[in-house]
Amino acid sequence: MARKMVLPGEFIIDGDLRLGEGVFRENKGVYSSVMGLLDLKENYVRVIPLTGRYIPKVMDFVIGEICDMDFSNWYTDIGSAYSATISARDYFSERDGFQEDISKAMHVGDAVYAMIREISPRKRVFLSMKERGARKLKGGRIIEVTPAKVPRIIGRKGSMISMIKKETGCQALVGQNGRIWIDGTPKMADLVVKIIEKIEKEAHTSGLTESIKNMIEKER
Amino acid sequence: MEHIVTEIRRDHIESLIKEGKRADGRSFDEYRPITVDTEIGPKANGSAIVKIGNTQIMAGIKLMLGEPFSDMPNSGVLTTNAELIPLASPTFEAGLPKQDTVELARVVDRGIRESGSIDVDKLCITEGELVWIVFIDIHVLDYDGNLFDASSLGAIAALLSTRLPKVEDGKVIYEEKTNKKLPIIDKPIETTFAKIGSGIILDPALDEEGVMDARLTVATDQKGNMCALQKGGHGTFTPDEIFGMVERGAEKAKELRKYLED
Amino acid sequence: MKVGQPEKFIVDGKRLDGRAPDELRPVKIEAGVLKRADGSAYIEWGGNIALAACYGPREVHPRHMARPDRAILRINYNMAPFSVSDRKRPGRDRRSMEISKVTTEALEPVVFTSLYPGTAIDVFVEILQAAAGTRCTGIAAASVALADAGIPMKDIVPACAAGKVGGEIVLDLFDIEDNYGEADLPMATVPRTGEISLLQMDGNFTPEEFKKAFKLAKMGCEKVYEVQREALRNRYSKKE
Numbered sequence: 001m002a003r004k005m006v007l008p009g010e011f012i013i014d015g016d017l018r019l020g021e022g023v024f025r026e027n028k029g030v031y032s033s034v035m036g037l038l039d040l041k042e043n044y045v046r047v048i049p050l051t052g053r054y055i056p057k058v059m060d061f062v063i064g065e066i067c068d069m070d071f072s073n074w075y076t077d078i079g080s081a082y083s084a085t086i087s088a089r090d091y092f093s094e095r096d097g098f099q100e101d102i103s104k105a106m107h108v109g110d111a112v113y114a115m116i117r118e119i120s121p122r123k124r125v126f127l128s129m130k131e132r133g134a135r136k137l138k139g140g141r142i143i144e145v146t147p148a149k150v151p152r153i154i155g156r157k158g159s160m161i162s163m164i165k166k167e168t169g170c171q172a173l174v175g176q177n178g179r180i181w182i183d184g185t186p187k188m189a190d191l192v193v194k195i196i197e198k199i200e201k202e203a204h205t206s207g208l209t210e211s212i213k214n215m216i217e218k219e220r
Numbered sequence: 221m222e223h224i225v226t227e228i229r230r231d232h233i234e235s236l237i238k239e240g241k242r243a244d245g246r247s248f249d250e251y252r253p254i255t256v257d258t259e260i261g262p263k264a265n266g267s268a269i270v271k272i273g274n275t276q277i278m279a280g281i282k283l284m285l286g287e288p289f290s291d292m293p294n295s296g297v298l299t300t301n302a303e304l305i306p307l308a309s310p311t312f313e314a315g316l317p318k319q320d321t322v323e324l325a326r327v328v329d330r331g332i333r334e335s336g337s338i339d340v341d342k343l344c345i346t347e348g349e350l351v352w353i354v355f356i357d358i359h360v361l362d363y364d365g366n367l368f369d370a371s372s373l374g375a376i377a378a379l380l381s382t383r384l385p386k387v388e389d390g391k392v393i394y395e396e397k398t399n400k401k402l403p404i405i406d407k408p409i410e411t412t413f414a415k416i417g418s419g420i421i422l423d424p425a426l427d428e429e430g431v432m433d434a435r436l437t438v439a440t441d442q443k444g445n446m447c448a449l450q451k452g453g454h455g456t457f458t459p460d461e462i463f464g465m466v467e468r469g470a471e472k473a474k475e476l477r478k479y480l481e482d
Numbered sequence: 483m484k485v486g487q488p489e490k491f492i493v494d495g496k497r498l499d500g501r502a503p504d505e506l507r508p509v510k511i512e513a514g515v516l517k518r519a520d521g522s523a524y525i526e527w528g529g530n531i532a533l534a535a536c537y538g539p540r541e542v543h544p545r546h547m548a549r550p551d552r553a554i555l556r557i558n559y560n561m562a563p564f565s566v567s568d569r570k571r572p573g574r575d576r577r578s579m580e581i582s583k584v585t586t587e588a589l590e591p592v593v594f595t596s597l598y599p600g601t602a603i604d605v606f607v608e609i610l611q612a613a614a615g616t617r618c619t620g621i622a623a624a625s626v627a628l629a630d631a632g633i634p635m636k637d638i639v640p641a642c643a644a645g646k647v648g649g650e651i652v653l654d655l656f657d658i659e660d661n662y663g664e665a666d667l668p669m670a671t672v673p674r675t676g677e678i679s680l681l682q683m684d685g686n687f688t689p690e691e692f693k694k695a696f697k698l699a700k701m702g703c704e705k706v707y708e709v710q711r712e713a714l715r716n717r718y719s720k721k722e
Contacts, residue, residue: 109224141228
């Protein structure tokens with residue numbers, strides 16, 4: 001299933017297709033704007049970038065690291081050019097009442113798994129901790145991969161990451177921003193890191209799932 | 221805004237250290253893979269690119285003619301400069317040298333100067349009037365931890381590869397290189413240790429530098445004597461820790477010196 | 483005649499470095515060579531050696547330079563002290579500032595800056611060895627670094643210079659030709675559309691000579707373009 005690699009400025013096709021990311025139209029022609037893998041369908045075309053920083057999208061789950069705060073907001077680094085904020089309202093519920101000191105809940109130096117609930121017109125990102133699955137992270141370790149590789153690490157309908165978690169017994173949360181949290185026994189967590197490194201290197205090749213299954217077998 | 225290291229990242233590294241392990245699997249006394257390439261191009265009189273893991277620096281030597289210092293009329297002049305160029309890290313800014321840059325240059329310089337590595341008396345052309353000025357320029361290309369060791373190794377490698385240009389009527393003809401090398405009589409090596417919790421590790425990588433309490437750079441000459449020391453970081457060392465590092469540094473220096481052999 | 487000027491620049495159809503008048507010096511580019519940068523490129527072009535690193539899109543510092551409608555593209559050209567015969571003192575100088583400006587303007591037309599309002603896309607070009615044509619070397623590397631960083635662009639931008647030496651129009655001047663020649667014409671193009679995004683000249687051309695040099699430089703750009711694309715393709719195929 002090896003997709004064709006295209007480069008910025010490369011001609012793809014003439015026509016009235018719907019344009020996704022990584023492409024642009026000039027006159028009748030559609031061209032690639034990034035170095036990536038071509039996804040050409042009958043009525044739709046996009047190029048999946050092979051590299052690039054994380055560009056925030058609403059509904060993405062990301063791993064953020066709290067780097068600053070004031071009395072009603074936590075400011076979070078999510079590895080993008082745009083600052084990300086978690087307001088107290090996006091953490092506490094009505095029942096919790098007025099919070100005198102929000103640092104009791106989370107403080108600078110904490111890491112979170114949160115959802116992007118809104119991106120303002122000036123591209124400020126607002127994260128919510130109230131979505132199902134969002135949580136403060138404790139223990140474990142955080143590694144970073146190129147955001148472009150995240151889809152391969154998650155796999156179709158989550159199949160890849162589910163398989164990795166099941167076979168190693170580790171917990172893992174994958175942020176769309178390329179940060180991955182892993183928790184498990186040292187040996188298995190190390191294995192998960194190695195697997196993810198392998199996927200990062202070989203994301204665009206085929207037969208990956210097989211060789212990863214072999215990797216896991218060897219270690220067990 | 222200073223880069224904040226989250227507790228998870230800090231805890232992970234510190235708990236590994238407690239167990240005698242490191243995040244990248246190295247032992248406490250292990251360097252990352254090292255490569256040394258010399259003679260990168262003809263414009264510099266000597267040059268080297270050193271990689272320690274992902275950290276990369278280029279050292280270039282330029283020789284110029286000039287006046288000696290009045291209190292040392294027979295000696296050549298040595299001067300070391302470093303640049304943490306923005307290309308090498310998202311945290312480096314262009315502009316006037318900052319404290320880190322100046323410290324790096326001065327510590328690299330100290331190792332070379334205090335070991336008497338270059339026989340500066342042999343760099344005199346006319347006493348009191350004309351001597352060689354040796355410029356050592358360190359250019360950091362990729363910052364992934366431990367600039368001291370990479371820079372000092374690069375500086376020495378570049379110096380060893382330096383060939384003097386031709387001099388005619390008191391002027392340097394840069395396009396013509398002679399086969400004459402710089403008079404180098406010692407090869408000082410710098411080894412840097414970082415303290416994390418109660419563990420002391422050699423060659424801190426970027427993530428380890430981010431959580432270390434203190435660091436010590438030890439410069440050792442060929443005879444195994446110390447010629448420079450520099451403690452850095454906001455924490456402290458005990459005297460025993462220091463003696464330990466000095467001893468380990470001298471041992472490790474022997475290993476590193478092998479990279480200078482062609 | 484300047485001191486040291488060669489008597490002839492072309493003897494028996496060959497230039498002083500053995501090349502034909504329309505021959506490019508060897509160009510080699512490798513993409514993705516630095517760990518910290520978002521995108522990077524290493525280039526060797528004749529005797530030139532340079533590195534380019536791209537960081538972005540990222541926050542703008544100082545804040546007041548940010549634009550609400552698009553990213554600002556900042557390409558900074560710098561020469562290492564040991565890159566030239568006469569050691570260059572570290573720090574900015576007027577020549578580097580001008581080259582930084584025209585390099586940025588060579589690439590601005592192709593970068594889709596409106597996709598990243600309020601941010602900066604920074605590219606740093608570092609000349610490690612200089613041998614005539616450093617600005618074209620820098621532009622070629624900067625383009626590859628931008629593509630390597632995933633910055634959306636309309637095309638990859640190559641650059642190349644042509645000039646006049648001993649009355650002859652030649653491609654890609656080297657040291658001696660650059661020092662003692664009569665004219666120098668560096669150019670950067672958008673190959674897909676044929677547009678010119680950088681053009682500078684110093685020296686002396688008749689209108690005829692200019693046309694000839696212009697065509698030659700454009701042809702040189704197309705050759706460099708192929709090397710740039712090759713470098714990016716190799717990024718992902720040099721597995722095993």
